[in-house]
Amino acid sequence: MSADLIYQPGILGDAEFLELEKKVAAQLAQKRLEATAAAAKRRDEDQARREAEVKFHTVTVTTRPEEAGTPDEYRVVDEVAFTCTAPDDAECRSYPECDCESWTWNDDRTGDEWGHPRVPGRQCWLAGWFDAEGAIYAGINGDEMRDDLIPARDFSGPIITTWCHEWVEWEFAAPDTRADTSHE
Known part of the structure; x- marks a missing residue:
């Protein structure tokens, strides 16, 4: 869905166009809120993992x-x-054997985004x-x-x-x- 609405006289009346514009703006605002909440959740999870590994x-x-x-x-x-x-199953010792420089885990954290499986017990x-x-x-x-x-x-x-x-x-x-x- 595009955030750009082009008003074309004769297709929508002024009131209809304004209502559609409000609806699109509300949907975009909701998506931004969801993205911000998801990013905050990932940051909180990452921080919790870092704090757990302190010991x-x-x-x-x-x-x-x-x-x-x-x-x-x-x-x-x-x-x-x-x-x-x-321990061998800790976050810092469980990563792919693919020798990639970095990796991003899939949603269930069993492998990376490229399909390389997570391997515990590594250095x-x-x-x-x-x-x-x-x-x-x-x-x-x-x-x-x-x-x-x-x-x-x-x-x-x-x-x-x-x-x-x-x-x-x-x-x-x-x-x-x-x-x-x-x-x-």
């Missing part, structure tokens, strides 16, 4: 002095270790992003001197991740999960 995903950041023994002992990130303890898909240093820190106190923004402090804790269509962003679930802040 399974942790990151530990360890640092070292750049030049030990110097008066200012500037610290640098030595390692960012990602750990997933999710957590987030691990590759951390192994390749491609996961971007999006939490508080990000260090703009580093490409991944990770502040040079020893800290550890559960994380929340967000898929940004071309990369993964992560932050600590609790804003103050640093294991050791003595280097600040």
Whole structure:
């Protein structure tokens, strides 16, 4: 149905045209409301899944002095270790074996939009992003001197991740999960 109505004199009277225009506008408004509600529901479901996975995903950041023994002992990130303890059927370990860069699940979440079946028991898909240093820190106190923004402090804790269509962003679930802040 088109949102554009062209008034053609003689076919519909003014009152009929106005009534038809109101009807079409109401139908379009209803469709927009339904689309907005569906998008909000998907966002809420995605957020609930991310929050449920918090208990399974942790990151530990360890640092070292750049030049030990110097008066200012500037610290640098030595390692960012990602750990997933999710069960085999968790969202992060159940995805197609097709090696597609991304996928969108069908309505019943048994496969992707291309028909590739969902396979449980795989390696957590987030691990590759951390192994390749491609996961971007999006939490508080990000260090703009580093490409991944990770502040040079020893800290550890559960994380929340967000898929940004071309990369993964992560932050600590609790804003103050640093294991050791003595280097600040």
